Amino acid sequence: MNFVDLLMLGFSEAITPANLAFCLLGALLGTLIGVLPGIGPTATIAVLLPITFFLPPLAGIIMLAGIYYGAQYGGSTTAVLVNLPGEASAVVTTLDGYQMARQGRAGAALAVAALGSFFAGTVATFAIAVAGPMLSGFALSFGPAEYVALMVFGLLAATILASGPVLKAIGMILIGLLLGMVGTDQATGAERLTFGAVELFDGVDFIVIAIGIFGFAEIITNLERSGSEGVQLAPLSRLWPTRDDFRRSWAAVLRGTGLGTLLGLLPGGGATLASFSAYSLEKKVSKHPEKFGTGVVEGVAAPEAANNAAAQSSFIPLLTLGIPSNNMMAMMLSAFMIHGITPGPTVLTNQPEIFWGLVASMWIGNLLLVVINLPMIGLWVKLLTVPYRLLYPAILLFCCIGVYSMNNRVFDVILAAGFGLLGYAFRKARCEPGPLLLGFVLGPLLESNLRRTLLITQGDPSIFVERPISLVMLLATVVLLALMILPSFRRTREEAFQEEEA
Amino acid sequence: MAAPNGTRGDAPDLLTAGMFIGLGALGLYMARGLDGGTLAQMGPGFLPRTVCILLILIGLAVGLPALTRPAQAIEAIRIRPLAVITISIVGFAFAATYLGFVLASLWLVIVGSLADPGGKWSHILLLAAGLTLFGALVFVYGLGVQVPLWPV
Numbered sequence: 194m195n196f197v198d199l200l201m202l203g204f205s206e207a208i209t210p211a212n213l214a215f216c217l218l219g220a221l222l223g224t225l226i227g228v229l230p231g232i233g234p235t236a237t238i239a240v241l242l243p244i245t246f247f248l249p250p251l252a253g254i255i256m257l258a259g260i261y262y263g264a265q266y267g268g269s270t271t272a273v274l275v276n277l278p279g280e281a282s283a284v285v286t287t288l289d290g291y292q293m294a295r296q297g298r299a300g301a302a303l304a305v306a307a308l309g310s311f312f313a314g315t316v317a318t319f320a321i322a323v324a325g326p327m328l329s330g331f332a333l334s335f336g337p338a339e340y341v342a343l344m345v346f347g348l349l350a351a352t353i354l355a356s357g358p359v360l361k362a363i364g365m366i367l368i369g370l371l372l373g374m375v376g377t378d379q380a381t382g383a384e385r386l387t388f389g390a391v392e393l394f395d396g397v398d399f400i401v402i403a404i405g406i407f408g409f410a411e412i413i414t415n416l417e418r419s420g421s422e423g424v425q426l427a428p429l430s431r432l433w434p435t436r437d438d439f440r441r442s443w444a445a446v447l448r449g450t451g452l453g454t455l456l457g458l459l460p461g462g463g464a465t466l467a468s469f470s471a472y473s474l475e476k477k478v479s480k481h482p483e484k485f486g487t488g489v490v491e492g493v494a495a496p497e498a499a500n501n502a503a504a505q506s507s508f509i510p511l512l513t514l515g516i517p518s519n520n521m522m523a524m525m526l527s528a529f530m531i532h533g534i535t536p537g538p539t540v541l542t543n544q545p546e547i548f549w550g551l552v553a554s555m556w557i558g559n560l561l562l563v564v565i566n567l568p569m570i571g572l573w574v575k576l577l578t579v580p581y582r583l584l585y586p587a588i589l590l591f592c593c594i595g596v597y598s599m600n601n602r603v604f605d606v607i608l609a610a611g612f613g614l615l616g617y618a619f620r621k622a623r624c625e626p627g628p629l630l631l632g633f634v635l636g637p638l639l640e641s642n643l644r645r646t647l648l649i650t651q652g653d654p655s656i657f658v659e660r661p662i663s664l665v666m667l668l669a670t671v672v673l674l675a676l677m678i679l680p681s682f683r684r685t686r687e688e689a690f691q692e693e694e695a
Numbered sequence: 696m697a698a699p700n701g702t703r704g705d706a707p708d709l710l711t712a713g714m715f716i717g718l719g720a721l722g723l724y725m726a727r728g729l730d731g732g733t734l735a736q737m738g739p740g741f742l743p744r745t746v747c748i749l750l751i752l753i754g755l756a757v758g759l760p761a762l763t764r765p766a767q768a769i770e771a772i773r774i775r776p777l778a779v780i781t782i783s784i785v786g787f788a789f790a791a792t793y794l795g796f797v798l799a800s801l802w803l804v805i806v807g808s809l810a811d812p813g814g815k816w817s818h819i820l821l822l823a824a825g826l827t828l829f830g831a832l833v834f835v836y837g838l839g840v841q842v843p844l845w846p847v
Binding site: 244247358360361363364367368370371374378380381383385386388409412413416417581582583585586587589590593594597598601603605606607609610613614617618619621622623624640643644647648650651652653654 | 787
């Protein structure tokens, strides 16, 4: 089948009424949680993961993907209107977006953000369609040694590109790896790290950890900082941007899209990194960088295009290599696994309808999001006035039902509560829990591939430097680690994430 | 070190170090009986032990410099949301199994709502009833979650 046939296959899958409905549902939910501060896409997807078990595989994955990119659209709405980023990736949008709103140009800012995002989403979807088959053909030549090297590189690169201290992130990955080893050892059948509890012989469930650390712990920390009510809404004006806005933003959208698509590919990259980088790039190429922060339209267009492009292109490593690059993709990986599908090169050849259906649904979802967001913006803004005290009991209930419904066991719910406490402690220790999930899903893969490699070579580790792809990957890892030791690089990295802290 | 000991120590980092080292040590203790094997024939204990040792090393690398940095406190811990939410979840787990979904859900929403001191009783009860109805319809009837609705 050629490219057009495959794309047609994808669209024919994506526009079945059920899949279209789940795409819309995902986009709506994504916008909703993007608008609401205090609920992120990670927690939402954790809550909905158990539910996807009851859906057909493609429908469930389409919905979860819709939540992720939908949240990028929704997050910008609150960033512009109330100076409150709904998502981490919308933090930079507040800088110029809210200033535009204060000058009475909120409508223009929102329209530029939505149209820029749509353009970026279209380009990134196309990038997935083109890069997917190419990369997965390449990945078919990977042996276990290449996979080990790729995972080591992915895990370490993820800690460096993500915000926060690198050592802590490495520690969190190690804890994740350790949690992934709980249960019966795949190769020898020995029971490991289970405290002798029968319930743990099958290992800890991903959903238990995700809901505990992201669902429960987030509720508790949000409740600690109450008093976020009383938002000041900027007045909504004429929605359509002026010709001048278009003239000034198209280049910014192009640059943001390109940068976002590339950064989304990197391990640890994703929407947040992309929006920060796109903003600083715009500032660098602009003729009058001093105007940034006072409401220039490029400062909204570039990061919004970038975060949406990156949200989508971060699916590429997962779909083609089977390696998730950030914690959102770790969630998506387990959504595939629930249905017994292991993402990777074989999915493209054996179940092309899954890959192409998802790609097509992303484009449709982006189109739906423009419709959902622009005319209906007033409705979303009203939601901001719903106090958190009415929201969190609902989230709590969905979390609990989700965990309980997996095995109908008291044990799972209590374990999730325990992970909630652990997640709370991590937040107090200022440890970002995302890398833990990445370590947890990659742990078993890493261990089995490492074992296989060394079994083939009879314990000789030199295979990792003899195979060229693996050597390149390991060299890249060493270079990254060396860069971290250089003080000048460390400073640049800290500056890049500085604005996020503020 | 010129400054007195009282003004030194980055508490969040020290907490991190404590957790890393503690979890690493716990892992090592639990993996003590597992066979390490050889590189060619890795036993079940090989990777857990390696990871635990790395975790302890990272813990030390985070913790030791933190001892001499200027003092930084951990954000205040508020016991009310922490305790109330945890109790409501654990209660739900038992109630769902023995008392059915309706009572479990009412318990979770009502007790969980107490975590926020500002709520009005009328709102809480209305919310509890509404969410329970929604949950029963969507999850138990709609998605077929295997949980009894009423006490058995």
